Amino acid sequence: MILKSPMVPALMLALSAGLAGCGSSSSAVSSGTPVSGATPRAACGPGSRPETGMQGRVSKAEHDSGRAAEGYTCNTELVGQYTVPNAIGTVGGFKVERYVDKAGHECAYYDSTLLFPTNILDANVGVNVLDMSDPTQPVLAARLVSPAMLSPHESLVVSQEAGVLAAVMGNPLFYPGIVDVYDLAEDCRSPRLRASAPVGVLGHESGMSPDGKTFFSATPMIPTLTAVDISNPVLPLPVWSGGYSSHGLSISNDGNRAYLAYGQNTGVVILDISEIQARKPNPQVREISRLDWDNRSVPQNAIPFTRNGKPYLLEIDEYSTDNPGSLGVALHGRYVGAGRIIDISDETQPKIVSNLRLEVHEPENRDAIAEDPGAMNPAGGYAGHYCNIPTRVNPDIAACSMILSGLRIFDIRDPRHPREIAYYNAPIQPRIVTVPAPASNWAMSSPAFVPERKEIWYTDGYSGFYVVRTTNGVW
Numbered sequence: 366m367i368l369k370s371p372m373v374p375a376l377m378l379a380l381s382a383g384l385a386g387c388g389s390s391s392s393a394v395s396s397g398t399p400v401s402g403a404t405p406r407a408a409c410g411p412g413s414r415p416e417t418g419m420q421g422r423v424s425k426a427e428h429d430s431g432r433a434a435e436g437y438t439c440n441t442e443l444v445g446q447y448t449v450p451n452a453i454g455t456v457g458g459f460k461v462e463r464y465v466d467k468a469g470h471e472c473a474y475y476d477s478t479l480l481f482p483t484n485i486l487d488a489n490v491g492v493n494v495l496d497m498s499d500p501t502q503p504v505l506a507a508r509l510v511s512p513a514m515l516s517p518h519e520s521l522v523v524s525q526e527a528g529v530l531a532a533v534m535g536n537p538l539f540y541p542g543i544v545d546v547y548d549l550a551e552d553c554r555s556p557r558l559r560a561s562a563p564v565g566v567l568g569h570e571s572g573m574s575p576d577g578k579t580f581f582s583a584t585p586m587i588p589t590l591t592a593v594d595i596s597n598p599v600l601p602l603p604v605w606s607g608g609y610s611s612h613g614l615s616i617s618n619d620g621n622r623a624y625l626a627y628g629q630n631t632g633v634v635i636l637d638i639s640e641i642q643a644r645k646p647n648p649q650v651r652e653i654s655r656l657d658w659d660n661r662s663v664p665q666n667a668i669p670f671t672r673n674g675k676p677y678l679l680e681i682d683e684y685s686t687d688n689p690g691s692l693g694v695a696l697h698g699r700y701v702g703a704g705r706i707i708d709i710s711d712e713t714q715p716k717i718v719s720n721l722r723l724e725v726h727e728p729e730n731r732d733a734i735a736e737d738p739g740a741m742n743p744a745g746g747y748a749g750h751y752c753n754i755p756t757r758v759n760p761d762i763a764a765c766s767m768i769l770s771g772l773r774i775f776d777i778r779d780p781r782h783p784r785e786i787a788y789y790n791a792p793i794q795p796r797i798v799t800v801p802a803p804a805s806n807w808a809m810s811s812p813a814f815v816p817e818r819k820e821i822w823y824t825d826g827y828s829g830f831y832v833v834r835t836t837n838g839v840w
Contacts, residue, residue, distance in 0.1 A: 404720060415438070423737060438788070455477065455826045490515055579595065669709070738803040744802075
């Protein structure tokens with residue numbers, strides 16, 4: 366998420382005018398036309414409490430009737446949750462990560478600050494560490510409050526291979542780029558701070574090589590992408606900085622490719638970063654390709670995966686716009702980028718092959734849902750925010766946090782024909798703070814997965830951390 370205040374549109378338009386010439390480009394931009402229409406909706410089985418109308422909608426009438434307070438489930442059930450007692454501000458943020466340490470302890474990590482210091486009146490600021498030994502009763506084991514953990518924005522990331530957690534101190538534009546590195550491997554319940562150093566540049570989002578040796582500090586509006594060597598976590602060192610703006614980015618399993626969401630005025634940029642991975646002196650980065658699409662809003666992240674040996678990207682946009690393909694956003698704009706699957710078999714010519722969309726995202730439905738609580742929220746409303754997958758090799762599902770529409774789950778075994786199979790829209794509870802939106806769902810986080818138990822973990826900005834299990838054999 367780039368910004369979360371009513372000044373979003375004006376600021377973004379001003380920045381787009383000032384920064385449109387920034388960045389590095391050496392490849393042509395491929396144009397992708399998404400497959401039209403919403404993804405087929407889920408068939409809800411026994412035990413479900415499904416939506417009654419448009420796919421993804423929580424209508425004003427259902428708020429008024431009290432039904433929205435019960436929440437909606439489709440082929441899902443609540444296993445456990447963690448809420449912060451007496452919270453005034455936000456209690457869930459943008460990332461949920463899972464890690465199991467050498468001794469078998471199972472932990473969850475999530476940021477609690479949508480935009481620091483909006484919850485400064487709470488004593489709950491920081492990254493929460495949950496002991497998940499009993500997923501029905503998550504227990505707060507620690508709270509990380511070093512500089513980057515107080516305001517990681519969207520940058521919290523974990524290397525499963527190395528047992529490393531890192532983030533860059535960030536906000537929409539201006540924070541100084543302090544990178545914190547923690548060791549999780551010995552006891553995930555008590556992360557050890559190994560470094561807190563100003564080695565990033567600005568800060569907003571991030572990426573990390575799967576081997577845990579390189580952390581990338583990223584900023585979507587300013588071309589300051591920076592690679593930081595954290596192979597010695599006590600002494601993080603910048604090894605490269607280049608003229609690329611980037612929202613989220615993902616690194617290939619071998620560390621040789623970076624997949625950038627939100628390159629300057631485009632959707633996805635693929636970079637050859639093999640010289641960074643090899644730690645060559647004065648490493649050079651080569652741009653391989655760019656891809657844009659007709660209804661793009663603001664790309665959030667792009668994750669590589671393979672299905673039956675064929676490579677793809679799972680990408681999702683945030684926000685809505687009245688001017689597809691521009692940096693401008695609109696309050697409940699007509700066009701919502703939502704998600705898509707991109708074929709990268711030829712990485713010089715990536716191609717969109719399918720969408721992950723709901724009926725509430727379709728242009729013809731936007732007027733009908735405009736009066737729903739939260740729909741006019743400047744920071745998202747009925748839009749996507751994050752998707753994630755349980756594995757990069759043959760994932761069966763993708764789970765996406767789609768703000769007012771809650772957690773949405775898709776079958777992606779056939780990447781060209783995904784279909785929705787489940788959802789969980791949390792019960793809507795009254796709250797003290799109703800700015801910038803009335804009480805509603807606020808599902809913003811990248812989810813985490815426990816495949817062996819068919820669990821998905823995510824957070825809602827105003828109601829906390831959820832453990833949700835899929836039912837009826839849909840996963």
